[in-house]
Amino acid sequence: MARSAAAKALPTARGADRKRLLDEEIADRLRESILKGELEAGERLTELSLANQWQVSQATIRAALKLLQGEGLVEYRKRRGTFVTSISEADVLEIYTLREMLEAFAARRAAQRVTAHGRKSLERIMRNMRAAARTGDRRRMLELDFEFHRAIVNMSGHRRLLEIYAKLESQTRLFLTMTDVLHHDLEDAIAHHEPLGNAILAGDHQRAFELASHHCERDAVELVRALFHKT
Amino acid sequence: MARSAAAKALPTARGADRKRLLDEEIADRLRESILKGELEAGERLTELSLANQWQVSQATIRAALKLLQGEGLVEYRKRRGTFVTSISEADVLEIYTLREMLEAFAARRAAQRVTAHGRKSLERIMRNMRAAARTGDRRRMLELDFEFHRAIVNMSGHRRLLEIYAKLESQTRLFLTMTDVLHHDLEDAIAHHEPLGNAILAGDHQRAFELASHHCERDAVELVRALFHKT
DNA sequence: TTCATCACGATTATCGATAATATGTCAATC
DNA sequence: GATTGACATATTATCGATAATCGTGATGAA
Numbered sequence: 001m002a003r004s005a006a007a008k009a010l011p012t013a014r015g016a017d018r019k020r021l022l023d024e025e026i027a028d029r030l031r032e033s034i035l036k037g038e039l040e041a042g043e044r045l046t047e048l049s050l051a052n053q054w055q056v057s058q059a060t061i062r063a064a065l066k067l068l069q070g071e072g073l074v075e076y077r078k079r080r081g082t083f084v085t086s087i088s089e090a091d092v093l094e095i096y097t098l099r100e101m102l103e104a105f106a107a108r109r110a111a112q113r114v115t116a117h118g119r120k121s122l123e124r125i126m127r128n129m130r131a132a133a134r135t136g137d138r139r140r141m142l143e144l145d146f147e148f149h150r151a152i153v154n155m156s157g158h159r160r161l162l163e164i165y166a167k168l169e170s171q172t173r174l175f176l177t178m179t180d181v182l183h184h185d186l187e188d189a190i191a192h193h194e195p196l197g198n199a200i201l202a203g204d205h206q207r208a209f210e211l212a213s214h215h216c217e218r219d220a221v222e223l224v225r226a227l228f229h230k231t
Numbered sequence: 232m233a234r235s236a237a238a239k240a241l242p243t244a245r246g247a248d249r250k251r252l253l254d255e256e257i258a259d260r261l262r263e264s265i266l267k268g269e270l271e272a273g274e275r276l277t278e279l280s281l282a283n284q285w286q287v288s289q290a291t292i293r294a295a296l297k298l299l300q301g302e303g304l305v306e307y308r309k310r311r312g313t314f315v316t317s318i319s320e321a322d323v324l325e326i327y328t329l330r331e332m333l334e335a336f337a338a339r340r341a342a343q344r345v346t347a348h349g350r351k352s353l354e355r356i357m358r359n360m361r362a363a364a365r366t367g368d369r370r371r372m373l374e375l376d377f378e379f380h381r382a383i384v385n386m387s388g389h390r391r392l393l394e395i396y397a398k399l400e401s402q403t404r405l406f407l408t409m410t411d412v413l414h415h416d417l418e419d420a421i422a423h424h425e426p427l428g429n430a431i432l433a434g435d436h437q438r439a440f441e442l443a444s445h446h447c448e449r450d451a452v453e454l455v456r457a458l459f460h461k462t
Numbered sequence: 463t464t465c466a467t468c469a470c471g472a473t474t475a476t477c478g479a480t481a482a483t484a485t486g487t488c489a490a491t492c
Numbered sequence: 493g494a495t496t497g498a499c500a501t502a503t504t505a506t507c508g509a510t511a512a513t514c515g516t517g518a519t520g521a522a
Binding site: 463464465466467468469470471472473474475476477478479480481482483484485486487488489490491492 | 493494495496497498499500501502503504505506507508509510511512513514515516517518519520521522
Binding site for chain 4: 021022023056057058059060063079080
């Protein structure tokens with residue numbers, strides 16, 4: 001019991017010893033529940049019952065919900081409460097058109113400012129992708145897919161862009177983690193990521209821009225079909 | 232008997248009877264103070280003192296600050312408090328590169344889906360701009376400038392885009408409302424907005440895209456020079 | 463039956479108080 | 493003189509309770 005050793009009898013330190021804020025802790029658990037699908041889309045989240053459930057005050061729950069609201073995982077209607085965001089086909093299109101634009105922009109900038117650190121992370125991710133393809137680990141591939149794109153946005157060195165992108169990523173997870181529609185062919189996934197990564201590492205910003213643009217568009221089409229037009 | 236008439240003596244309804252939430256009310260006042268410059272950039276906002284100042288509870292202040300945080304007008308450091316956002320040259324560049332991209336995207340989409348309603352608002356704004364130019368009202372021109380671009384983003388019919396753009400707009404106000412750097416030449420302002428508006432109304436999405444892109448870039452250069460390199 | 467109205471129950475909005483923590487001060491030490 | 497550490501202080505984090513409000517179903521009139 002680490003920090004715990006001395007703090008054994010801290011009045012308010014419940015359960016495990018935390019360093020983080022309580023509302024972040026709660027937000028994490030809620031986020032997990034939502035992304036796992038334990039909380040269904042559209043489900044209502046009642047502040048007081050969550051407060052009882054986790055033995056924290058309503059204010060803390062409120063703060064946690066605000067956090068998730070900022071990530072676009074829940075929606076808030078005043079005096080009505082908070083609901084798990086449900087994503088429509090129009091939403092998917094919105095998210096992907098935005099991602100397409102942002103990622104293309106990010107890829108161009110990234111190609112223009114490759115750092116040693118950026119190069120290393122991108123290379124690592126691509127290496128891991130190939131490994132995941134070999135072992136046929138689709139869930140891992142999906143995670144690496146997210147990492148890959150986030151790394152590119154990171155390399156763009158644009159803080160606000162990264163913020164916006166992070167929000168889009170969590171919303172993407174909202175409908176991607178549960179379904180299994182992407183990456184049926186893992187080799188195919190590699191084939192669609194490596195060229196982009198290489199273009200960036202080579203500093204070819206024009207090509208990076210185009211590849212990123214097309215990459216996203218392709219995913220979007222595939223996704224919408226899989227999610228909504230499964231006949 | 233409506234609730235307003237009978238509710239004359241509502242215990243907690245302070246001042247006038249409100250329909251809006253208290254934290255929104257407070258957020259409005261705070262926003263105004265910040266944008267007017269009454270609260271300086273970097274200034275610390277103490278929850279309890281604001282609570283006393285406006286006779287509301289700390290929780291309400293907290294909620295209001297969260298709102299402003301979402302707009303990017305204040306920054307939050309945990310256990311440290313909330314501070315009025317201060318904008319650096321790098322921030323201005325970030326904001327404008329983002330705006331350039333988003334507005335170009337929005338302009339293209341707007342041109343592709345002009346509605347009667349959209350057409351009317353855009354035309355009204357352009358008419359008002361000409362009027363402002365005639366009367367030499369620079370403050371009004373600035374406001375119309377904001378309206379113009381917001382209208383375009385609105386016409387794009389992309390909810391998430393509008394959200395992101397709104398946030399960028401408030402941050403733009405953070406450094407634009409106080410200074411007076413833009414629109415020295417009002418005729419010039421007209422000359423730089425009308426072609427874009429007309430391209431959109433004509434449905435020329437290619438041209439709208441290019442004009443929006445250049446428009447923003449031009450503003451950015453002018454602004455950065457005026458704000459940071461004024462020698 | 464159909465519609466409007468009115469209590470009631472559930473839930474959010476707001477409050478005031480207490481606990482926890484960061485920051486600055488000042489003395490003691492090297 | 494610089495550094496460290498304990499303490500006081502200011503401020504956020506969290507709590508539990510109360511007030512306001514919304515949705516709903518019951519009730520009664522047309």
